[in-house]
Amino acid sequence: MTIKKLQALNNNTAVETVAEAAPASLDAGKAPRIVEAAAPALEEKPARKRGGRSLLLGATALVLIAAGAYYGHDYWTVGRFHISTDDAYVKADNSTIAPKVSGYLAEVLVMDNETVKAGQPLARIDDRDFKAALDQAKADVAAAEAIVNAKQASLDIQQSTIAAARATLDVDRANETFAEQNNKRYSNLATSGYAPVQTAQQAASQIAAAQAAIVRDSASLDAAIKQVDLLNAELAQAKAALARSQAVQHQAELNLSYATITAPVDGTVGNRTLRVGQYVQAGTQLMSVVPTTSAYVIANYKETQLTDVRAGQPVDIEVDMFPGRTYHGHVDSLAPASGQEFALLPPDNATGNFTKVVQRIPVRIVLDGDAAANGDLRPGMSVQPSIDTKNDRS
Incomplete structure (x- = not known):
């Protein structure tokens, strides 16, 4: 009953409103008919709104269910097997360029960010001092070689001296034999009276002279033989001096070659700090050569993420620098220890309060195909690797 009264009240209000708004020229009997026709239309609008809202809610629910099913299926079949992190960076084995000798820079042959090849000259140190040192070393080698040759010649002469001493000794022994034979012969003749006693005595004295000559020449032979040992020692000493001079010459040649600083690998020049006329010390860093074509990725994964990570996955x-582009690679290896184990001051958890922190293990990722060869990836870039562990999960 109450509802009907409210509806009647609403209808009367609508009639009055329309009647007041109608022009005065209209008949009084026509206005109620207009109101009676408009009143049902006002009642139909809330019903239509409720129907449209229900349809929209239903469609939204269907879309949400479909999206949830899609992403749920994707996670269950693919997503849960992919291990990703944003704590990853491109790395390369940079080569630090430092001179092996000290001196003043005469030439700088490369500019910043210039691409170079292995063996290409990068800079030259003034080499006049090194050339002078090499010339001196060559002269020392020549002098040492002359001494060696002289010692070798002396040794050869000594061998001839020994041969002559032996021949002289053979003559002395022959003279001794002849003197003994003469002594025997003249002794018999003197005894029988056919030769004077003086002749026999002279023959006997010749034996003594021959024996003395043998002793003398034997000593000379021994001395000549011992002289060979001395000459051999002097020859060895001369050869050692020659070897030392040759080593000094070789070092001088190396120092001269070190005056030209070359690139050890293919790459790009960076961090260049050298200038012409600058005095550089051996071992001072002058620049770096970055091998951009052999870059790799170091990803610091949490230890809880690496349960199913294996080499080869x-x-x-x-890459943050190239949004929308995906590079491909594979796991090369896992670090033997967490990052904090290699820190300058590793934490000591045996003292004080302990707070457990999830550790991160560096994972080396090698790029496949031409991903590294094209040189797009530069050391230090931030990347987001995602490891597919599906085939290695039990």
């Missing part, structure tokens, strides 16, 4: 790599 495929990796998709997204």
